[in-house]
Amino acid sequence: MSLAAMQVSVSRNEDAVAAVVDILSSKFGDRCSTSGAVRQQHGHTTTWLPNQAPDAVVFAESTEEAAEVVRLCHEYGVPVIPFGTGSSLEGHVNAPGGGISLDLSRMNQILEVHAEDLDCRVQAGVTRKQLNAFLRDTGLFFPIDPGADASLGGMAATRASGTNAVRYGTMKDVVLGLTVITARGEIIKTGGRAKKSSAGYDLTRLFVGSEGTLGVITELTLRLFGQPEAISGGVCPFPDIESACNAVIMTIQCGLPVARIELLDELQVKACNAYSKLSLEETPTLFLEFHGTEAGVKEQAELFEAIAQDCGGGTFQWTAQAEERTQLWTARHDAYWSSFVLRPGAKGVSTDTCVPISRLAECVMETKQDLLDNNLLGTIVGHVGDGNFHVLVLVDENNPDEIAATEAFVERLNWRAIDMGGTCTGEHGVGQGKMKYLKREHGPALDTMRAIKAALDPKNIMNPGKVLPPA
Template sequence: MPELAGAAQTLENSTGSAGVEGLVSTLKDSFGERCGTSAALREQHGHTTTWIETQPPDAVVFAQTTQEVSDIVKLCAAAKVPVIPFGTGTSLEGHVNAPHGGISIDVSQMNRILDVHPEDLDCVVEAGVTRKQLNSYLRDTGLFFPIDPGADASIGGMVATRASGTNAVRYGTMKDAVVALTIVMPDGSIVHTGGRAKKSSAGYDLTRLMVGSEGTLGIITEITLRLHGQPEAISGGVCPFPDVQTACNAVISTIQMGLPVARIELLDSLQVRACNNYSKLDLAETPTLFLEFHGSEAGVKEQSEMFSAIAEELGGGPFKWATAAEERTRLWTARHDAYWAGKSLKPDADIMVTDVCVPISRLADCVQATADDIQAEGLLAPIVGHVGDGNFHVQVLVDMDDADAVRRGKDFVERLSLRAIDMGGTCSGEHGVGQGKRKYMEREHGNALGLMKAIKLALDPDNIMNPGKILP
C-alpha cells in the first residue's frame, strides 16, 4: 500500500491520543471493514482464557499477508503506538492483552498452507494456520505435525509461546519443530531467519531467538516446520495408581529406562472425576496415567508390556491398553478437554491456570508438595500434566469476588512457581510468561535477564512490540 508511506510520515508528527486517533483513522481508510473498533471486538482481542484482567486494544486489524502486517507495523512505529499480535486468543498468561492500548494485528485470516515437501519432511505455513487444520491437510501424505497443546491454537501463536503438548516427550516442543521463520520487525522490515536445510552453522540462530519471544521482538507471519511420518502402529491406554507420588515414580522409571513412550500424562483423582463427568468416561477416581506408544506392531506391544511391568512393580495398575483408534481418540479428546472439564467442577468460578516444569528426577517431589499445598489451602485445583518431560499444570478454581480466595490462589501460584525454580526447573514449561509470570523472571534467569532486556532494546528501542510482556 504505497499510500501508507505518506500517512506514516504524518503520524510521526502526531503524539499521544491524537497519534492513536490518527493511526486508527488511517487504518480504517486503508483496511475498511478489516479494521474494527467496536467494544465487543476489542474486548475479545484483549480477553484471555484465564483470570488475568482484560485490557483491550484501541483497534483490531485483520491482516491477510506478510506485506500487510509490515504496512501496519510501519504505521504503528511512526506513531509509536503498541502492536499486539493475535492468533486464536487461547494463550493463558495475558499475552494478548494491551496494557498500554495499541493495535491488535489479528493473523487468523493468514491461514494458507503454502507448501508441503513430503520428501524433506517439512512444510511452510502462514501464522494463522491452526494445528488441527494442518494435520487435516497432511492426512493423505503419510505425515503429521506432532505438537498438540490442548487448544486448537494457531501455529504462529504456538511458535511465539514456545508451545508444547502431550507428544513432547517423544517429538519435542515448538523449538524442535521450527526450521525457519518470516518475521515483521518493529520497524516494519521483513526478515527471513533461514532456509529448509536440516542444519546450519552460518551466523546467529535468529530462529531460536524468535521462538518463545511472545511478539516482543517481532510478528511471526510464516513458519517452516518439521514434520514426522505417521507411525505404523499406535498403542495406548490408562493405568491407575494409589497416589500421585507412585504415579510420578512410574513416569521417572519409564523415562530413565529409555522406554520410547510417545505420550505419558498424569491426571490426579480430582481431574479424573472432572473428565468422567465432562467427557463421559468411567475411570476409577484415583491418580491415573494416560499413555501412548508409537512404532511397529511388535514394538508397541513390547513397550506396553514393559510399562505394565513397571507399574505393577511400583504398586500401580492394571494397565489397560488398546489399539482401537476410536477408544484412543476418546481418551485423548478427554485429555485435551481437561481445561473445560476442570471448569465444570465449579462452572461459576474463574480459573487461575498455571504450569511449571522440573527435572524429571524432581517430578514426584514437586507434584506431591503441590498436592499437599492444595490440600492445606483448601483449594479446588485439579492437577494434570505432560509428566514425561517434567511438566504439569494446576487449575485453581476461584470465585474472583471472594478476596480471600483470590489471595490464597495467587499465593499458591507463587509458591508453586518458586518451588519449581528452586528445584532447578522453570516457572513456565509451555504457557509462556506474558503478564502472569513476569515477576519470576529475575529469580529464574538472574543476570541473563539483563541480556534479554538489551536484545529487546536493540531490536525495539521504542518498545512498541507487545509491551508489558516477559520483561518485568
Template sequence: MSLASLQAVVERDQTAIDLVVKILAQRFGERFSQAKALREQHGHTTTWLPNQAPDGVVFAHSTEEVAEIVRICAEHGVAIVPFGTGSSLEGHVNAPAGGISVDLSQMNAVLEVHAEDLDCRVQAGVTRKQLNEYLRDTGLFFPIDPGADASLGGMAATRASGTNAVRYGTMKDAVLGLTAVMADGRIIHTGGRAKKSSAGYDLTRLLVGSEGTLGIITELTIRLHGIPEAIAGGVCSFADVESACNAVITTIQCGLPVARIELLDALQVRACNAYSRLDLPESPTLFLEFHGTEAGVREQSELFGEIAADHGGGAFTWATKAEDRNKLWQARHDAYWASLGLRPGAKGVSTDVCVPISRLAECIRETRRDIEEMGLIAPIVGHVGDGNFHVLVLVDVDDADEVERAEQFVERLNWRAIDMEGTCTGEHGVGQGKMKYLEREHGAGLDVMRTIKKALDPRGILNPGKVVLVD
C-alpha cells in the same frame, strides 16, 4: 508485580493512537474494526488478569500487510499486539498501552509441502488441526499438540508444546525457519529447510518463544513426521500420585520411547469421568501412547506394564482402535472444561511449571499438600514425561480471602519449581502473569533479555508490558 504496576510503566499516547486508527481505517476498510465486542475478544485472557482491550483490530492477509501496519504504528509510536486464536493463558494478548491488535487468523494458507524432506511452509494463522487435515493423505503429520487448536504462529511465539513433547519435542524443535516483521517494518527470513546450520546467530530460536515482543511471525517452515505404522494407547491407575510419578520417572530413565505420558490426579479423573462420560477409577491415573511398528509398540506396552506393576499400578487397559484412543485423548484435552464443572461459577486459573524429571514426584507431592493446607480446589494434570504439569485453581473471584490464598499458592508453586532447578513455565509462556518470576530464574540473564529487547524494539511498540520491562 501487580497489573496496576504494569499499567503504570506502559505509556499510552491517545493522540498518536487516534491518528493511527484513522490511517488504518482508511487503508483497510472493513478489515479494520473498533467494535467493542471485537476489541474485548482480542484482549481476551483465560487468566484472572483483567481484560485490556486494544483500540482497534486489523485483519492482515499477507506479510507485506503486516509490515505496512507495523511501519504505520512505528512512525507514531503506537503499540502493536499480535493475535492468533486467543488461546494463550498468561495475558499475552492484553493491550496495556492500547494500540492495535494485528489479527493473523486470516493468514491461514498452507504454502508448500515437501513430503520427501518431511517439512512444509505455512502462514502463521494455520492451526495445528487444519495442517494435519491438509496432510492427511501424505502419510505425514505435525505432532505438537497443546490441546487447544492454536495457530502455528502463536504456538511458535509462546514456544508451545503439549502431550507429544516427550517424544517429538516442542515448537523450538519443530520450527526450521520463519518469516518475521521487525519493529521498524523490515521483513526478515531466518533459518531454512536444512535440518541443521551453523551459519551465524540462531535468529529462529531467538524469535521462537519471544511472544511477539521482538518481531511478528508471519510464516513458518515446520518439521513434519511420518504417521506411525502402529499406535497403542492406554490407562493405568495408581494408589497415589507419588507412585504414578515414580512409574513415569522409571519409564523415562529406562529410555522407553513413550510418545505420550500424561498424569491426572484423582480429582481430575473425577471431573473427566463426569464431563467425558468415562468410567475410570477415581485415583491418580496415567494416560499413555506408544508409536512405532506393531512389534515395537507391543514390546513397549509390555515393558511399561512391568514398570507400572513394580510401582503398584492397577489394571492396565489398552486401546488400539483409533476411536477408543481418540475418546481417551479428547477427554484429556477437555480437562480444562471438565474441571470447571467441579465448581460451577468459579474462575479457572491455570498455571504450569516444569522440573527435572527426578524431582517430579517431590514437586507434585508438595504442591498437593499446599492445595490441601490452603483449602483450595485445584486438580492437577500434566505432560509428566518431561516433568511439566499444570494446576487449575478454581477460585471464587468475589471472595477476597480465597483470591489471596490462590495467589499465594501460585507463587509458592512457581518459586518451588525454580528452586528445584526447574522453570516457572514449561509451555504457557510469560506474558504478563509470570514476569515477576524471571529475575529469580534467570538472574543477570534478564538484563541481557532487556538489552536484546531495546536493540530490536527501541520504541517498545511490540507487545509492550510482556516478558520483560525496559526503561
C-alpha cells in the same frame, strides 16, 4: 476476579493512536475494527488477568499488509500486539497501553509441503488441526499438540509444546525457519529448509518464544514426521501421586520411547468421568500412548506394564483401537473445561511449571499438599514425561480471602519449581502473569534479554508490557 500480576506501565500518546486508527481505517475498511466487542475479545480470552483492550483490531491477509501496519505503528510509536487464536493463558494478547491488535487468523494458507524432505511452509494463522487435516493423505503429521487448536504462529511465539513433547519435542525443535516482521516493519527470513546450519546467529530460536515482543511471525517452515505404522494407548491407575510419578520417572530413565505420558490426579479423573462420560477409577492415573510398528507398540506397552506394577500401579488397560484412543485423548484435552463440573460457577486460575524429571514426584506431591493445606480446590494434570505439570484452581471470584489464598499458592508453586532447578513455565509462556518470577529464574541474564529487546525494538512498540519485568 483479579489476581495480582506484575503490571508494566506502557506510555500512550492519544494523538498518535488516533492518527494511526484513522489511517488504518481508511486503508483496511471493515478489516480495521473499533467495535467494543471485537476489541474486548482481542484483549482478553482464556486468562484470569484483567481485560486490557486495544484501540483497534486489524485483520491482515498477507505479510506485506502486516508489515504496513507495523511500519505505521513504528512511525507513530503506537503498540502492536500480534494475535493468533487467543488461546494463551498469561495475558499475552492484552494491550496495557492500547494500540493495534494485529490479527493474523486470516493468513491461513498452507503454502508448500515437501513430503520427501519432511517439511512444510505455512502462514502464521494456520492451526495445528488444519495442518494435520491437510497432511492426512501424505503419510505425514505435525506432532506438537498443546490441546487447544492454536495457530502455528502463536505456538511458535510462545514456544508451545503439549502431550507429544516427550517424544517429538516442542516448537523450538520443529521450527526450521521463519518470516518475521521486525519492529521497524522490515520483512526478514530466518533459518531455512536445511536440517542443520552453522551460518550466523540462530535468529529462528531468538524469535521462537519471544511472545511477539521482538517481531511478528507471519510464516513458518516446519519439520514434519511420518505417521506411525501402529499406535497403542491406555490408562493405568495408581494408589497415589507419588507412585504414578515414580512410574513416569522410571519409564523415562529406562529409555522407553513413549509418545505421550500424562498424569491426571484423582480430582481430574473424577471431572473427566463426569464431563467426558468415562468410567475410570477415581485415583491418580496415567494416560499413555506408544508409536511404532505393531510389534513395537505391543512390546512398549508390556514394558510399561511391568514398570507400573513395580511402582504399585493397577492393571494397565491398553488398546490399539483408534476410536477408544480418541475418546481418551479427547477427554484429556478437555481437562480444563471438565474441571468446572467440580465447582459450577467458579472461575479457573490455570498455571504451569516444569522441573527436572528427578524432582517431579517431590514437586507434584508438595503442590498437592499445598492445595489441601490451604483449602483450595484444584486439579493437577501434566505432560509429566518431561517434568511439566499444570494446576487449575477453582476460585469463587466474590471471595477476596480465597482469591488471596490462590495468588499466594501460585507464587509458592512457581518459587518451588525454580528452587528445584526448574522453571516458572514449561509451556504457557510469561506474558504478564509470570514476569515477577523471571529475576529469580534468570538473574543477570535478564539484562542481556533487555539489551536484545532495546536493540530490536527501540521504541518498545512490540507487545509492550510483556515478558521482561522492569529493571
